[in-house]
Amino acid sequence: MTFSVRMSRIKASGIRAVQKRIAGKEGMISFAAGLPDPELYPLEDLRKAADTMLEKEGAKAFAYGLTKGYGPLLDFLTDRMNNREGVECTKENICMLSGSQQGLGMAAMMFIDEGDVVITENPSYLGAINAFRPYGAEFKGVDTDDDGIVIEDLEKVLAETPKAKLIYVIPNFQNPTGKAWSLERREKFMEVVSKYDVVVVEDNPYGDLRFKGEQLPHLRALDKKGQVMYLGSFSKILSPGMRVAWACASPEVAKAIEELKETNDLQSPELTQMLTYYYLSMFDLEEHIREIQVVYKERCELMVEMIKEHFPPEIKYTDPEGGMFLWLELPEGLDSDKILDDAVAAGIAYIPGESFFSFEGVTNTIRMNFTMVKDEQIREGIRILGDVFKKYI
Ligand SMILES: Cc1ncc(COP(=O)(O)O)c(C=O)c1O
Structure with missing residues (x-):
């Protein structure tokens, strides 16, 4: 089968590579997700909306x-x-x-x-x-x-x-x-x-x-x-x-x-x-959005607080005002992809930042998700990750 030149330019996703590395591992705390929390989907309201829609629209x-x-x-x-x-x-x-x-x-x-x-x-x-x-x-x-x-x-x-x-x-x-x-x-x-x-x-x-x-x-x-x-x-x-x-x-x-x-x-x-x-x-979309904002705000603030407490001060981090992610910058020369092996062995996953660049070579960054982790996982996960980083810094 001969595919088009375009197909040869598609690059494997760095995110999927991490998902493979943690597949089947029990009890992982994952900061690698890129998803909104499914517990915040307005399921009951969507069910009512679907019932009304089917009744009226057939x-x-x-x-x-x-x-x-x-x-x-x-x-x-x-x-x-x-x-x-x-x-x-x-x-x-x-x-x-x-x-x-x-x-x-x-x-x-x-x-x-x-x-x-x-x-x-x-x-x-x-x-x-x-x-x-x-x-x-x-x-x-x-x-x-x-x-x-x-x-x-x-x-x-x-x-x-x-x-x-x-x-x-x-x-x-x-x-x-x-x-x-x-x-x-x-x-x-x-x-x-x-x-x-x-x-x-x-x-x-x-x-x-x-x-x-x-x-x-x-x-x-x-x-x-x-x-x-x-x-x-x-x-x-x-x-x-x-x-x-x-x-x-x-x-x-x-x-x-x-x-x-x-x-x-x-x-x-x-x-x-x-x-x-x-x-x-x-239903009131704006009200629903406010509920999501409250939960994500708490998780994000807790993550930042834990980072301040447990990460070596050499690690830079963003302190977002919204969204689903924060970003870590380790000291130059460190390789977040290699460190991920140690992190996964300790039960923690994250996404090494290199695949978010259109060129290769930036190896010292990390994307952290805060929407798919509960408070206890954030407390525990950031503490453990801090210990992993301290071995390198
Ligand atoms: C910046 C950005 N753009 C687009 C998308 C795709 O979103 P959608 O589900 O609307 O296709 C994502 C999904 O994570 C995203 O992060």
């Missing part, structure tokens, strides 16, 4: 629907984007997606030709890097500091990269670092990119999981030229398995997504879009 819930998406859900999202997310838009701007991951694959198909350059934050979401890679993208990374992407570096990269085609960023509680950009950084970023003919993909699956500080404008809200393709998702606030997400972009891009989607999967499942809509019309 066979319609199982039929084909429009490629662009289920009408009432599009209306709900248009309203929420305008009134809660501060993004002026109409239905013309929106197209439903089967997960925001589909939006990343579509951005790759729509915008990337062989040899085009994709600019990402350093590090970035490996699922995005892997979505862009098969289309022949080359990558340039721009560092981030505590306030977000470093503007001077971005300006330099843009000025010296005529083939820069797409900039992929996660301004809210980034996967993997948990960092969020400041208002000033968002404004400066838009000022700089507006001088170039580049598409900005603003990936925002974690924005609603802000448990500290104030909500800041999306890049799409600051976009005067229509160059931002915003991706939103219900995966982290409702259910990841329903695969309900959306793009909000210029009418031209939203139309292109719809056309491409028709060739890709015809439509996102009518059943889960409709169920999402029934849930949203019967």
Whole structure:
């Protein structure tokens, strides 16, 4: 069987490699997850919504629907984007997606030709890097500091990269670092990119999981030229398995997504879009989000507190205001992938950070998840991990 060149460019996921390393091991405390806590899915409410939906809609819930998406859900999202997310838009701007991951694959198909350059934050979401890679993208990374992407570096990269085609960023509680950009950084970023003919993909699956500080404008809200393709998702606030997400972009891009989607999967499942809509019309999403925020805030704060107490002071860590992850930086020269062997032997798992970079060689970083661990596991797990690190530092 001869596969396309694109298939040869797909890279094995570093996350799956860790999952294999811990498979079958009893009693592990895993900080390696990348999932929202299933105990926080609003199961009972979803059941009631499903019952009402089936009663009212019958066979319609199982039929084909429009490629662009289920009408009432599009209306709900248009309203929420305008009134809660501060993004002026109409239905013309929106197209439903089967997960925001589909939006990343579509951005790759729509915008990337062989040899085009994709600019990402350093590090970035490996699922995005892997979505862009098969289309022949080359990558340039721009560092981030505590306030977000470093503007001077971005300006330099843009000025010296005529083939820069797409900039992929996660301004809210980034996967993997948990960092969020400041208002000033968002404004400066838009000022700089507006001088170039580049598409900005603003990936925002974690924005609603802000448990500290104030909500800041999306890049799409600051976009005067229509160059931002915003991706939103219900995966982290409702259910990841329903695969309900959306793009909000210029009418031209939203139309292109719809056309491409028709060739890709015809439509996102009518059943889960409709169920999402029934849930949203019967229950208070914002109240549900607040419940999630309270739990994640406690877990994140406990993790930071334990890190302060048990990790050698040479280890740097982020202190996120939302999202699902925090990021560790061990002293230069240490190899978090090698240390993982010792950690796993001691019953702890994490994700070595190297696979979140579009290039090889950054071996001293770690992604830690705080949404899938209970308080006791955080206390115990961080203490044990601290002992493992102390052997190296
Ligand atoms: C930054 C980022 N973008 C996109 C996704 C994919 O999310 P979805 O479930 O909406 O496809 C994830 C999932 O973890 C993510 O972390």
